[in-house]
Amino acid sequence: MVKYYPLIPVLAIYLVMFLIGFYIEGMWQMVALLAFYCALGQSWNIFMGMTGYVDFGYVTFIALGTYGMALGISYTHQYEWLGIGIIFIGLILALFLASLSALLESFIALRLRGAYFAIACIGINEGLKHFIEGARIWGGSDGIIFYGALIQAFGRETSNHLTAFWADFAVFIIAALAAILNIYYMRSKIGYALTAVREDEDAAKVMGINTTKYKTIAFLTSGLLGAAVGAFAWGVKLAHVYPGDVFVIHYTIECIVVVLLGGAGTLLGPVVGGLVYGLSKYWLAVVLPGFQLLVFAPIIIIIIVVFPEGIIGFVKQKTKSTPLARYII
Amino acid sequence: MALLKLENITKTFGGLMALNDVSLEIEHGELIAIVGPNGAGKTTLFNIISGVYRPDKGKIIFEERDITRMPAYKRAPLGFGRTFQIPRPFNSATVRENVAVGAMFGSLAGKVSVDDSLEIADRYIELVGLEAHKDKEAGSLTPVEKKMMEMARALAMKPKLLLMDEAMAGMHPKDIDEMVRFLKKIKEKENIAVVSMVEHVMRAVVGLAERVMVMHQGSKLVDAKTEEALTEPRVIEVYLGRPPDESK
Ligand SMILES: Nc1ncnc2c1ncn2[C@@H]1O[C@H](COP(=O)(O)OP(=O)(O)OP(=O)(O)O)[C@@H](O)[C@H]1O
Ligand SMILES: [Mg+2]
Numbered sequence: 001m002v003k004y005y006p007l008i009p010v011l012a013i014y015l016v017m018f019l020i021g022f023y024i025e026g027m028w029q030m031v032a033l034l035a036f037y038c039a040l041g042q043s044w045n046i047f048m049g050m051t052g053y054v055d056f057g058y059v060t061f062i063a064l065g066t067y068g069m070a071l072g073i074s075y076t077h078q079y080e081w082l083g084i085g086i087i088f089i090g091l092i093l094a095l096f097l098a099s100l101s102a103l104l105e106s107f108i109a110l111r112l113r114g115a116y117f118a119i120a121c122i123g124i125n126e127g128l129k130h131f132i133e134g135a136r137i138w139g140g141s142d143g144i145i146f147y148g149a150l151i152q153a154f155g156r157e158t159s160n161h162l163t164a165f166w167a168d169f170a171v172f173i174i175a176a177l178a179a180i181l182n183i184y185y186m187r188s189k190i191g192y193a194l195t196a197v198r199e200d201e202d203a204a205k206v207m208g209i210n211t212t213k214y215k216t217i218a219f220l221t222s223g224l225l226g227a228a229v230g231a232f233a234w235g236v237k238l239a240h241v242y243p244g245d246v247f248v249i250h251y252t253i254e255c256i257v258v259v260l261l262g263g264a265g266t267l268l269g270p271v272v273g274g275l276v277y278g279l280s281k282y283w284l285a286v287v288l289p290g291f292q293l294l295v296f297a298p299i300i301i302i303i304i305v306v307f308p309e310g311i312i313g314f315v316k317q318k319t320k321s322t323p324l325a326r327y328i329i
Numbered sequence: 330m331a332l333l334k335l336e337n338i339t340k341t342f343g344g345l346m347a348l349n350d351v352s353l354e355i356e357h358g359e360l361i362a363i364v365g366p367n368g369a370g371k372t373t374l375f376n377i378i379s380g381v382y383r384p385d386k387g388k389i390i391f392e393e394r395d396i397t398r399m400p401a402y403k404r405a406p407l408g409f410g411r412t413f414q415i416p417r418p419f420n421s422a423t424v425r426e427n428v429a430v431g432a433m434f435g436s437l438a439g440k441v442s443v444d445d446s447l448e449i450a451d452r453y454i455e456l457v458g459l460e461a462h463k464d465k466e467a468g469s470l471t472p473v474e475k476k477m478m479e480m481a482r483a484l485a486m487k488p489k490l491l492l493m494d495e496a497m498a499g500m501h502p503k504d505i506d507e508m509v510r511f512l513k514k515i516k517e518k519e520n521i522a523v524v525s526m527v528e529h530v531m532r533a534v535v536g537l538a539e540r541v542m543v544m545h546q547g548s549k550l551v552d553a554k555t556e557e558a559l560t561e562p563r564v565i566e567v568y569l570g571r572p573p574d575e576s577k
Binding site: 187188189192195196198200204205208209210 | 379380381400401402403404405406409411413417418419420421422426429430431433434435438443482486
């Protein structure tokens with residue numbers, strides 16, 4: 001069990017965030033935003049933190065997750081007997097679409113390395129967006145608006161609850177689940193294999209590691225979690241989806257920044273990164289509306305220069321042979 | 330039954346013939362040294378055996394099984410272990426984790442848990458004398474320590490065939506003697522066939538091998554018992570151009 005101690009600070013932070021949002025008036029929106037960044041960082045970290053591959057197309061998963069939820073709800077809302085089941089159908093569709101794309105991407109892209117991998121993933125993301133718009137599937141560039149469908153299925157009050165509370169609550173659950181999977185992988189054969197892949201992929205193969213298999217496991221896990229975040233944080237919460245809003249590389253960059261700020265490949269890193277990133281973004285938008293990016297970019301650069309291993313990478317170094325070490329990875 | 334058989338292996342890189350029709354048989358528990366000047370094709374031979382490259386021509390038979398087209402990661406569990414000419418540790422992982430990778434994915438793959446592998450790692454780390462460093466990141470080791478770590482990692486794979494690429498290059502003569510003693514002990518104890526590649530370390534060849542294969546420009550020049558091979562005029566000529574006992 002000692003092996004899993006590092007989960008304690010992570011889950012404790014999530015709990016405190018949740019309690020603050022739940023009990024303090026007016027805090028829920030901010031806490032939800034933070035949970036969103038933490039969940040995405042944590043999910044993304046499972047692949048990129050462990051393998052060192054940078055997946056610029058990560059947003060594809062989030063986007064397909066949103067579409068899955070949108071399709072699920074808009075096609076099944078008229079069946080009253082399904083009740084809350086339509087959300088589950090949406091989630092399953094989200095995961096299904098994400099798996100398809102993960103398998104396609106890992107088939108094509110994981111055979112490539114480094115920069116080629118990054119470019120291939122961007123290509124797939126842009127390709128999908130243009131395909132949806134050009135072929136006019138799933139509403140084409142008009143997207144899918146399903147708030148009406150929600151109201152029809154659940155009534156106005158429950159729908160409000162769903163979009164304003166339960167969608168964010170689900171993001172908390174996904175963040176926690178991502179942390180649990182992350183540490184489970186780290187502590188199992190998968191983690192050892194992925195570390196070997198990150199450090200020297202050819203040597204890893206000679207040591208008997210089926211590198212494609214382990215990369216695919218991490219990629220799929222990371223993608224499915226991202227899709228789940230999309231399904232709730234963008235799908236259920238906003239109740240609409242437009243291709244131009246979701247297939248946006250900008251969100252991948254945000255994931256990268258969150259993970260690098262906190263410490264790639266660490267468990268606590270994406271949480272701390274998500275908090276630092278989310279809070280500064282939120283706060284700067286309030287105090288310096290319009291100028292936030294101007295201030296934000298240098299702050300991020302400074303943090304990354306001062307803590308090249310991320311904030312948690314730094315803390316890990318400092319606490320190496322102290323009792324704290326077993327709680328921080 | 331031979332442990333490993335190479336039949337007429339040819340490998341070219343562009344126009345360069347790195348291996349030219351090389352055949353070789355290795356028995357269980359044999360100690361063979363492969364020697365040859367720079368560019369003779371020794372590392373290429375190892376890369377062919379461990380599956381990093383496919384040969385252009387020829388066949389590789391391991392325990393009567395044709396593995397010519399088998400990818401590297403599938404060969405390792407059959408009983409291959411290797412070290413690299415330039416050490417390739419998994420830098421950010423600790424020494425213990427590095428060696429555990431060998432136990433986890435080598436011939437014990439599927440039979441040992443992560444905890445078992447860490448225990449096995451501890452045994453081999455002790456054997457190569459790196460206990461004091463076992464929680465250090467592998468990247469922070471000295472070059473000689475990295476070689477020893479790779480040795481432990483390869484042994485933790487429980488190989489039937491251990492391929493050591495220049496394991497002793499750059500070592501102090503005292504360390505070489507120790508390494509030779511160590512290899513002999515390992516071989517007796519675990520019945521591993523060891524193919525060691527040595528370049529300029531004649532001392533090790535003489536101390537270690539029962540058999541010497543001399544390579545030159547991609548071809549096998551001599552393959553004979555150590556005493557015979559070292560007195561072959563062709564060998565003396567190609568290899569260093571001086572009598573072997575000078576460097577003893
Ligand atoms: N991947 C490669 N691409 C192109 N040429 C290669 C490659 N690997 C090896 N060679 C060439 O093949 C020849 C044999 O190289 P190899 O590394 O097998 O020699 P070696 O006997 O191990 O030499 P050394 O003592 O320098 O380690 C050399 O001329 C080398 O330049
Ligand atoms: Mg070589």
